[in-house]
Amino acid sequence: MGARMPASESLPSSSSPRFDSGDTPPGADGAGPGHPRPLRREFKARGSFVRRCEGCNLPELNCLCPYQVKAESDAQVWLLTHPLEHYKPTNTGRLIGDVLAQTRVFSWYRTAPDVQLAALLEDPRYAPFVIFPDDQPDYADRVVDIGAVHAAKRQPRIPVFVVLDGTWRQARRMFRKSPYLDTLPVLPLRTERETRYRLRKPASKAHLCTAEVAIELLRQSGDEAAAGALDDYFDVFNDSYAASRFYHKIDEITPAMQRLLDRQGVD
Ligand SMILES: [Zn+2]
Numbered sequence: 001m002g003a004r005m006p007a008s009e010s011l012p013s014s015s016s017p018r019f020d021s022g023d024t025p026p027g028a029d030g031a032g033p034g035h036p037r038p039l040r041r042e043f044k045a046r047g048s049f050v051r052r053c054e055g056c057n058l059p060e061l062n063c064l065c066p067y068q069v070k071a072e073s074d075a076q077v078w079l080l081t082h083p084l085e086h087y088k089p090t091n092t093g094r095l096i097g098d099v100l101a102q103t104r105v106f107s108w109y110r111t112a113p114d115v116q117l118a119a120l121l122e123d124p125r126y127a128p129f130v131i132f133p134d135d136q137p138d139y140a141d142r143v144v145d146i147g148a149v150h151a152a153k154r155q156p157r158i159p160v161f162v163v164l165d166g167t168w169r170q171a172r173r174m175f176r177k178s179p180y181l182d183t184l185p186v187l188p189l190r191t192e193r194e195t196r197y198r199l200r201k202p203a204s205k206a207h208l209c210t211a212e213v214a215i216e217l218l219r220q221s222g223d224e225a226a227a228g229a230l231d232d233y234f235d236v237f238n239d240s241y242a243a244s245r246f247y248h249k250i251d252e253i254t255p256a257m258q259r260l261l262d263r264q265g266v267d
Helices: 083-087 093-099 115-122 137-142 146-154 168-176 210-220 224-245 255-266
Strands: 076-081 104-107 126-131 158-165
Touching: 076 083, 076 093, 076 115, 076 210, 093 104, 093 210, 093 224, 104 115, 115 126, 126 146, 146 158, 146 210, 158 168, 158 210, 210 224, 224 255
Parallel strands: 076 104, 076 158, 126 158
Antiparallel strands: none
8 A cells, every 4th residue: 555654653733734625536526626725723732742553554542453354346446646645644545455455556646657557557357447527528428427337347347446546636637647547438426425534624525535435436336345344444544543633542342343343253
């Protein structure tokens, strides 16, 4: 998965400028691009030195490691991650790789396309879809719906969701400035789901974070078990990280935690 922060990384404080226009809403709906906005004042850590777990990169207070599960899925998720996103511990793209072992992560650089990704996109075993809203007319001829994913499975090919992992602005840039994506079918995510992500403030509840986008795509394309496991894992990440920002230790096992623990018992 993406780069991990060193274990001594402190939590973001009000003095560190950050932008939050979202952890990747592009698949979420047809809404326009968000504008990066400085986060509202965040809890300033007293002493501001937070020990992070080397396994999950969360503050040690509520470590995610006991809840790690693996799941199998027919479809794969390939993340094209903006370089700035790799360094944010609040990034949820990495959760996908924790649960689904076949996940691939590529770094996006405008002037140096990833050679391996370009080659994989040409590999006939895969049926890649770039996840992006269908709100502009110039690529309307490439827009497909979830039925195309089911059709790919019947061929049979491995459906791949290429998710642009960055802020709205970054995702639009990646979509527009990556020639190797220009021939792919564009799959907009259609969902009623509202985001539950609590670590960055979304411009709209309809803007899902990266993990939530993957969860909904998996669910709609028939990988319900994998979607459920990732959803629970995302839930625990979300709760654990949010609680740690306020130095609160979660003592009660949440329903999502319990389902993940039960799942480990089964494996
Ligand atoms: Zn951990």
